[in-house]
Amino acid sequence: MLYNKFMFDSLQEKLTKTLRNVQGKGKLSERNMEETLKEIRVALLESDVNYQVVKDFLEKVRQESIGQDVLNAVEPGQLLIKIVNDELIRLLGDEDNEIHFAPEGLTTIMIVGLQGTGKTTQAAKLANLLKKKGRKPMLVAADIIRPAAIDQLKTLGDQINVEVYSEGTEVKVLTQVENAIAYAKQKGYDVAIIDTAGRLQIDEVLMQELKDIKDLVHPEEILLTVDALTGQDIVNVANSFNDLLNVTGLILTKFDGDSKGGAALSVKAVTGVPIKYTGVGEKISDLETFHPDRLAQRILGMGDVVSFVEKAQEEMDMKKAEEAANHLLEGKFTMDDLLNSIEQSRKLGPLSSIMKMMPGMSDMANAINDSDADNELKRIKAIIQSMTPAEREDPSIMRSSHKRRIAKGSGTKVEDVNKLCNQYDKMKKLFKNMSSMKSLFKF
Ligand SMILES: Nc1nc2c(ncn2[C@@H]2O[C@H](COP(=O)(O)OP(=O)(O)OP(=O)(O)O)[C@@H](O)[C@H]2O)c(=O)[nH]1
Ligand SMILES: [Mg+2]
The missing domain is CATH 1.10.260.30 (Signal recognition particle, SRP54 subunit, M-domain)
Structure with missing residues (x-):
C-alpha cells in the first residue's frame, strides 16, 4: 500500500522501537519478554485498538511464545518478531479477501454504509478496478433521494467509461434496482455495483430499504464502507449493519487520513467480517485490495516491496x-x-x-x-x-x-x-x- 500518509505511522514507530530492543539478542530473560509485551500493549492501546482485541492479541502472543519456547530459542528476538507478525496477520484477517463472483452471468455487489463514509466513491473505484481486471461492470444509482447523488455517480461513471443506470428520483428504488438488473443482464454486463443511500444515523427505514434490495437481488457481495476516521465507534456501526444484512466484506475508507488507525485494526477481529479493500485517497485509482500480511509487515517496519512494484x-x-x-x-x-x-x-x-x-x-x-x-x-x-x-x-x-x-x-x-x-x-x-x-x- 502506498499512502500519502500512513495512519499507522506512530504505531509503527513504537513497535519498531520495542522490537528493535530485543532483535539480535542472544538471550531473552523472562523480564525482557514481559517488558516487551507490556510495551506492545501500550503501543496498541495508544493507537486506539479496541481494549478486548489488545488483550486477546497479547494472550495469543504470550501462548505462542511459550509454545515455541522463545526464551530458549537460538534467536529469541527474531522469533518473537515472527510471532507478533503472524498474530498481527491473523488479527487483520488471514482468509481470502477476494470478491466472490457468480459462477456465470451477472454478479451483484451492494455498497452500504453510513452517510459520507465513501459509498459512491468506492462504488466507482471498484467498478474501475474490476474493469481493469477484464470485467464488464455497470453502476446502479440506488441513492435516489437527492438528485445530486445520482449526478455524482454519473460524473464518476463518465470518468471511467462505465454506464450508470438511473431512472431519476421519481421511480421507486426497488423498481429501479429490479429494472437495472434486467437491463444489465440484457446488455451483457457481468457485474452490477449498487450504490445505496446513506443516513446519518442507522435508522430503520434505511435498513429496511437495504434489506428489501438484498432480498430482491440476492447479491454475491454486500460491502460495507467504514470510515477509518470514525474511531472506536466503527466497530459498533459494523456490528449493526452486519447483524441485519450479513455483510460479506468491509471497505475501510479514508485509510489515508489522519487517525490513529487502531479502530481499523480492530474491526475485523470484533465483527468477523473480512476487510476486502481499503480506500486510500479521493482519486478513482485510490482503492486497494487488502493484504493483511503486507499491512502487518509495514506496521512492523519491514516495508512492502511487493505493493510498491505493483x-x-x-x-x-x-x-x-x-x-x-x-x-x-x-x-x-x-x-x-x-x-x-x-x-x-x-x-x-x-x-x-x-x-x-x-x-x-x-x-x-x-x-x-x-x-x-x-x-x-x-x-x-x-x-x-x-x-x-x-x-x-x-x-x-x-x-x-x-x-x-x-x-x-x-x-x-x-x-x-x-x-x-x-x-x-x-x-x-x-x-x-x-x-x-x-x-x-x-x-
Ligand atoms: N481521503 C479520502 N477521501 C475519501 C475516500 N473515499 C471517499 N472520500 C471522500 O469522502 C467524501 C464522501 O464520499 P462519498 O462517496 O460521497 O460518500 P457517500 O457514502 O456516498 O456519501 P452519501 O451518499 O452522502 O451517504 C467525498 O468527499 C470523497 O471524495 C478515501 O478513501 N480517502
Ligand atoms: Mg453517496
Whole structure:
C-alpha cells in the first residue's frame, strides 16, 4: 500500500522501537519478554485498538511464545518478531479477501454504509478496478433521494467509461434496482455495483430499504464502507449493519487520513467480517485490495516491496517509460524525457511514502521533508515547461537571454535554470556512457 500518509505511522514507530530492543539478542530473560509485551500493549492501546482485541492479541502472543519456547530459542528476538507478525496477520484477517463472483452471468455487489463514509466513491473505484481486471461492470444509482447523488455517480461513471443506470428520483428504488438488473443482464454486463443511500444515523427505514434490495437481488457481495476516521465507534456501526444484512466484506475508507488507525485494526477481529479493500485517497485509482500480511509487515517496519512494484506497474505509463528508456539507450536524452520521468515518479506519491515501502528505510523516510522535495520538483517542471521545444530537445542552444526569459516564465531565478542545466548535462553524460556500454551487453 502506498499512502500519502500512513495512519499507522506512530504505531509503527513504537513497535519498531520495542522490537528493535530485543532483535539480535542472544538471550531473552523472562523480564525482557514481559517488558516487551507490556510495551506492545501500550503501543496498541495508544493507537486506539479496541481494549478486548489488545488483550486477546497479547494472550495469543504470550501462548505462542511459550509454545515455541522463545526464551530458549537460538534467536529469541527474531522469533518473537515472527510471532507478533503472524498474530498481527491473523488479527487483520488471514482468509481470502477476494470478491466472490457468480459462477456465470451477472454478479451483484451492494455498497452500504453510513452517510459520507465513501459509498459512491468506492462504488466507482471498484467498478474501475474490476474493469481493469477484464470485467464488464455497470453502476446502479440506488441513492435516489437527492438528485445530486445520482449526478455524482454519473460524473464518476463518465470518468471511467462505465454506464450508470438511473431512472431519476421519481421511480421507486426497488423498481429501479429490479429494472437495472434486467437491463444489465440484457446488455451483457457481468457485474452490477449498487450504490445505496446513506443516513446519518442507522435508522430503520434505511435498513429496511437495504434489506428489501438484498432480498430482491440476492447479491454475491454486500460491502460495507467504514470510515477509518470514525474511531472506536466503527466497530459498533459494523456490528449493526452486519447483524441485519450479513455483510460479506468491509471497505475501510479514508485509510489515508489522519487517525490513529487502531479502530481499523480492530474491526475485523470484533465483527468477523473480512476487510476486502481499503480506500486510500479521493482519486478513482485510490482503492486497494487488502493484504493483511503486507499491512502487518509495514506496521512492523519491514516495508512492502511487493505493493510498491505493483503500484509502479499500475500507475506508470509503461509505454512512456519504455520510450524514455529507449531514448536513454540511444544516448538521446532530452529535457522532455526528464520532465516525463519526473511526472511518472510523482504519480507514485511523495518520496517519503515511497521510501517507507522499502525494508528498513522507515526511519530515513521520516526525516524527509516532502514539501521541500515536492517544491523542487515543481520548480524543475515549471522551468522545463517554459522552454521552447527546440530548447528542450537541446538545452545547449540556450543563451543568457533565453535563460532569463525561462526564469521569468517559470517564476524562478536564472541560477535555478543553470542548476537544472548542469544536472541535465551530468545525467546526459551518464546515460551516454551507459549507452556506449550497451553494445557490450545484450539489452
Ligand atoms: N481521503 C479520502 N477521501 C475519501 C475516500 N473515499 C471517499 N472520500 C471522500 O469522502 C467524501 C464522501 O464520499 P462519498 O462517496 O460521497 O460518500 P457517500 O457514502 O456516498 O456519501 P452519501 O451518499 O452522502 O451517504 C467525498 O468527499 C470523497 O471524495 C478515501 O478513501 N480517502
Ligand atoms: Mg453517496
